[in-house]
Amino acid sequence: MAGSHPLSGVQDRWEAVVEDMEATADEYREAGWEALELHPGDVTALPTASAAVESDRTGLDVLLPGDEFRDLEELVEDAAFDEYDAYRGQEGDVVFLVVAMKAPDEGLVVVFPVYYALREAGEMLKRVAARGEMWTYLRPLDDSRRVVFSQHEPDNLLPADYGDEEGESGDVEDGESTDEE
Template identity: 30%
Template sequence: MTSETADSRWAELLEDASTIAEEYRENGWDAIVLEPEAVSPVEREDRTGLDVEVSAEAYELVESLVDSGDVTVTAADVYYRPPEDDDERRIALVVERDEETETGVFVPLCYDLDDSRSVFETALVEEELLLHVTTAATDAETEGWVSFSHDDPSLFLEESDVRDWDR
């Protein structure tokens, strides 16, 4: 996949996230669409999973909702898009939902499978993939992050990816 194709698929995903979020709003939900600046694997003592770097403003909004206890994510949908050709990039839209308060946080993702292999292997064994919303300025020593847990990491992968790793 060329960079142009990847950029086009990413732009389509962001557009779809906005469209789906608008449908949620029309049904009375509060919907927050994040626009990640970067998505990268993280394997540290304090957190493992995918770091989803967003603007400071977006992070503060998500953090205030979750930390205040106003929003408790009780469900999630993962809209995974298969790669084109032999591309190692994976694209997905995750909708973190609080059914009680009717709040949805939309998290578009684009991640490189080769770079993320170890994270996904661990997640498949532990049956939990964590998405950590953070900012570029986040320092694990002094700053925080908001984590969303997913108990079926295979939803973020091709079936063949999972089969290959089971060997």
């Protein structure tokens, strides 16, 4: 139904993706990484249809609980998150991802699940495919600050028909925390 939440009708799949994220974080811990798990409250594909022309923010806007956002800000402060793994699934119109942003020199990983509905992500998908880069904007409810991760070679973050499914890793720019006025 138009205007409905992207997870309408696929809530069970989302719960399974969250469980996969938690298992993925455990696998990193078992391999010696310090892993931070994040549990988004909402995810929005950017730009939104209403802001497609005006916005140059492209990617996923991820709302986090305040305590998880504070932990994230502290973790990324002195670390270079320059690699990522992403695991993709799709059910109907909804793409599900588990993203693991890695700072290998520090042995740190941030693992989080995200989703987007194809019907709402058309402009985002076009821009990401054209630029060869996707951004993830993680933020608290008040949207006063953000941690931004940039994923280069984002084919594994796009629907299967947008690119190569063979690779699961790509290079990224450093995760950084930004304050917004």
